Amino acid sequence: MYHLSLTFTVHRALLISGVLRNVLLFIFFFSFTLSVLLILSTFMEERLAVPMQSSESRISLIQQVRIFPQGGGDVKFDQPWRLPDVVVIKELADLQSGPQKYIVSNFSYSPGLGNLMFQYASLRAIAAKYGAKVLLPIDCTLRRAFNLDAVFVSRALNDYLIGKFDAVKHHFEECCRYYESASTGLFSRKGQKFELLIGYFQAFPYFHPHQELLIREQFRFLPSVAIRANDLILEAKAEKIRATAGALEGDNVNEIEQAAIPDIDESTYVYVGVHVRHGMDITLNSRNTKHGHTVATREYFKNAMNYFRQKYNNIVFIITSDNRAWMSAHIDVIRRGEVYFLNSRHREVDLAALALCNHTIMSTGTFSWWAAYLADGDAVYYGDWPNPGSVLERTVHKKDFFLEKWIAIR
Known part of the structure; x- marks a missing residue:
């Protein structure tokens, strides 16, 4: 009897042990499966993020060929100056209620300041031809720099x-080519109020x-931006004056020589804005370099x-750059006070300072293009951009991109 009781007890213990083991295995596999599902869910959310974007983003992702390195995507409305108050229209009915015509575009796939300026300038000039207005999304960062009449x-x-x-x-794929059709035959249907124009529009014949x-009136910098830029130019002038005075007076100049030192005529100073683009979006991005993008060389700046x-x-x-280390190491300074490095930390202020200069040394890209255009003096550009024989070279029509009076240097 004792033997049977012991056997039954052992059997029950083994049975319970088996059940516990199965429960533990179930918990383990359930936890593992749940973890895998969570990982897959996160992965799929990331993969499905594109279809869930706005209709505007979907159109640009499918149909817009990105050929310019993207810059400015991290710019937000965190500027230390106040922006003008504007009225924001949220309802379609408010646009349809009157006779006004509108041009619609995508101002989000090319967030660089120079890129946005090209797009707006071209569309604003086209709109003027038809008595239309440009519709501008309220989150367009051009508002950080200008008080536009959009x-x-x-x-x-x-x-x-x-x-x-x-x-x-209307979709215009090549970035730097003037399409006459972009500015002709619009609003041809009776009662038509909207035209949708998609493209980079980086060709000056649209507006110049x-x-x-x-366009110069549209791109008048906000007072707070202009004041900051002017202060930088004044600081550069002060450094030039101090350097010139120190070089003239010196430690070994006697009283007779001191009396012969001429007065410093600061009105004769000539300011040359220099944009040095050498960021990772070009130097380390193999896709962009293969496409034909290149940076201006040290020899060019020299x-x-x-x-x-x-x-x-x-x-x-007056020099600004997206790579200060490279700029400091490769820009030759011959005389004291000859070079002033901008350090405003705001691209709008840097551009405004370059626009205040008499002349311009351009880099590659649209930022320095607008610096040269707004300064309206002598301008030189890097003659080996885009890379000869590249895909980009075939899409950049230089006669539509560089003003005829600007000079190519290598």
Whole structure:
């Protein structure tokens, strides 16, 4: 009897042990499966993020060929100056209630300041031809720099308009080519109020010279930006004066020589804005370099600076860069006070300072293009951009991109 009881007890213990083991295995596999599902869920959310974007983003991802390195995507409305108050239209009915015509575009896939300026300038000039207004999303960062006369709309309304008129949009793929069709035959249907134009529009014939005054007025910097830029130029002037005075007076100058030192005429100073683009979006991005993007070389900046040294006296080079270390190591300084490095930490202020200069040494890209255009003096550009024989070279029509009076230097 005792033997049977012991056998039954052992059997029950083994049974319970087996059940516990199965329960533990179930818990383990359930936890493992749940973890895998969570990981897959996160992965799929990331993969599905593109389809869940706005209609505007979907259109640009599918149909827009990105050929310019993207810069400025991290810029937010955190500037230390106040922006002008604007009215924001959120309802389509508010746009349809009157006779006003509008041009709609995508101002989000190319967030660089120079890129946005090209797009707006071209569309604003086209709009002027038809008595239309440009619709600008309220989150467009051009507002950080300029008080534009666009009609501001919510991002949601702008997305809706792009999706609504997707079937009849005008899409211009090549970045730096003037398409005459972009500015002809618009608003041809009776009662038509909207035209959707998608593209980079990085070609000056859209607005220059026939709408030059209009565009210069549009791109008048906000007072707070202009004041900061002017302060930088004054600081550069002060450094030049101190350097010149120190070089003239010296430690070994006697009283007779001191009396012969001429007065410093700061009105003769010639300011040359220099943009040195050498960021990772070009130097380390194999896709961009294979496509034909390139940075201006040290030899180019040396030759360009010497060009202005030979042409003008009392030069002050006002230099800004997205790679200060490279700039400091590769820009030759011949005289004290000759070079002033901008350090405003705001691209709008840097551009405004370059625009205040008399002349311009351009780098590659649209930021320095606008620096040269707004300064409206002598300008030189890197002659080996884009890379000869590249895909980009075939899409950049230099006669539509560089003003005829600008000079190519290598």
